[in-house]
Amino acid sequence: MATVTSADDGTPALSRTPLYDEHVALGATMVPFAGWSMPVKYTSDLVEHHAVRRAAGLFDISHMAEIDVTGPDAAAFCDRALAGRLSALAPLQSKYTMILAEAGGIIDDLIVTAVPDAAGPHFAIVANASNRAPVVAALAERATAFDGDVEVRDASDEYALIAVQGPRARDVLEAMPALTVESGAPEFGDTKYYRNTLARFGDVPVRVARSGYTGEDGFELLVPAGAAVELWRTLRATGAPHGLVPAGLAARDTLRLEAGMPLYGHELSLDVLPAQAGLGRVVAIDKDDFVGRDAVLAGPAAGAPVLVGLAAEGRRAGRAGYAVLDATGRPVGEITSGVLSPTLGHPVAMAYVSPAVAEPGTVLAFDVRGTAIPATVTTLPFYRRPRA
Structure with a gap:
């Protein structure tokens, strides 16, 4: 507790x-x-x-929120409340998904697991610590509006x-x-x-x-x-x-x-649609209805920034908030996360940039205290673990 x-x-x-x-x-x-x-x-x-x-x-990740969704209609509720098709989960299977606002922005990204339970359908949701209250509130509100038998319970503690x-x-x-x-x-x-x-x-x-x-x-x-x-x-x-x-x-x-995994508050937010973050595949748009569906189908506004990877040489890393520049020095985006990669030995970053400069291989730069550091758009992730 x-x-x-x-x-x-x-x-x-x-x-x-x-x-x-x-x-x-x-x-x-x-x-x-x-x-x-x-x-x-x-x-x-x-x-x-x-x-x-x-x-x-060994990591302590006990700050993450754990939320239980139970009841005879829990599967149908999760399909309605969340972006993925959770009713298709087999027992003991997990799925990466999101909970979206009506406008299509991301309230949080989640892991949902179908838990075997003699009492009936049971879906366990893990949410980010910073979004525990918004996720619980959104799920509770959607459960109230849902025409079915479902219970949402915050079991985090x-x-x-x-x-x-x-x-x-x-x-x-x-x-x-x-x-x-x-x-x-x-x-x-x-x-x-x-x-x-x-x-x-x-x-x-x-x-x-x-x-x-x-x-x-x-x-x-x-x-x-x-x-x-x-x-x-x-x-x-x-x-x-x-x-x-x-x-x-x-x-x-x-x-x-290094693994190209987004972090809420950096790559993901209420101002970002899943497609902008390269996560359109996470959304089951063929579902009849779910919160945020109309906005997702409409898609981002023309010219809305998209998430890319940037790889540079040398030792000077771009950090969150640093401007991304095109070949003429014009700002075309902003870094959301950046580091001198311990594994790869060179700077890597994720950034939102104009779609016009998002093609892999495009040479851009990030501004480090007035110095333009050349960086190349690259496909995420930066690192993949060796396969046995």
């Missing part, structure tokens, strides 16, 4: 995940993030980044979410005697990407999803909040011989950027 710190200086209080004391004990640098006190790094963001690419990293990411992630889970797959459920190695399996940590139920936000193989473990500390400590101890290290927000951001 989340706890809330006191704020004597009048600033908003920060929530703490069940693992807060573990982070402090490890010497993590704690920072405010989406209303939470979160570890940005433990030792070095570069060390943590490379550990995930080469072995495994009941759970912790821990991610193990990297090429050795499977080894870590399989080396834990206390983490056992339930009878009849897929083994960790047999669980496909965006599928889940059911396990137990001692007597505690754990839903294990093969998914993540790093571009690497990995798993995300949903566990009751009261068991989070013991699971975290066991993962650390078991994973250490496999090269696993705790990793913070800084590494998570550079990893997701």
Whole structure:
């Protein structure tokens, strides 16, 4: 369960995940993030980044929101309320989707899982921490207007979410005697990407999803909040011989950027339609109706900016908010996320630019304190993990 710190200086209080004391004990640098006190790094963001690419990293992502949608008409409701066709999900299958405003802008991007439940249809939604309130409010409003039997419940404080990411992630889970797959459920190695399996940590139920936000193989473990500390400590101890290290927000951001994964508040917002972000495929436009459908079908306005990747040489990286320039020095867009890629060794960025200059191979530049750094439009992602 989340706890809330006191704020004597009048600033908003920060929530703490069940693992807060573990982070402090490890010497993590704690920072405010989406209303939470979160570890940005433990030792070095570069060390943590490379550990995930080469072995495994351990992330506390318990700040994410968990929302349950249940009831006999839950599948039809999710199809109406969200952009994807969630009624097509098989049990234990997950899907990346979005919740849109009527005007087509993105309220949030989500992961939805069809959870086996003897009580009836059950869809578990994971939303971004910063959008917990807007997503819950939008779903509740849409449930009220929906002609069917459905319940929306914010279950965020009941759970912790821990991610193990990297090429050795499977080894870590399989080396834990206390983490056992339930009878009849897929083994960790047999669980496909965006599928889940059911396990137990001692007597505690754990839903294990093969998914993540790093571009690497990995798993995300949903566990009751009261068991989070013991699971975290066991993962650390078991994973250490496999090269696993705790990793913070800084590494998570550079990893997701290399993998071309959008971040809400940077690449995604209420002002952006899915097609502008290259996510038109996520929207099931053949559904009879869903919130935002008319706006999505109409499409972005002529000349609306589109998301591209930019790759540059040298060591000077573009950052969010830096202007993107065309060959004449005229501003044609803006960087949303940028970094000197730890894996690739050169600057990469995502940016919204005019469609006229969005073709891969187009040479542009980004403005770093008055200096134009040449950059080439490139197809996302920047990094793909090696396949076994």
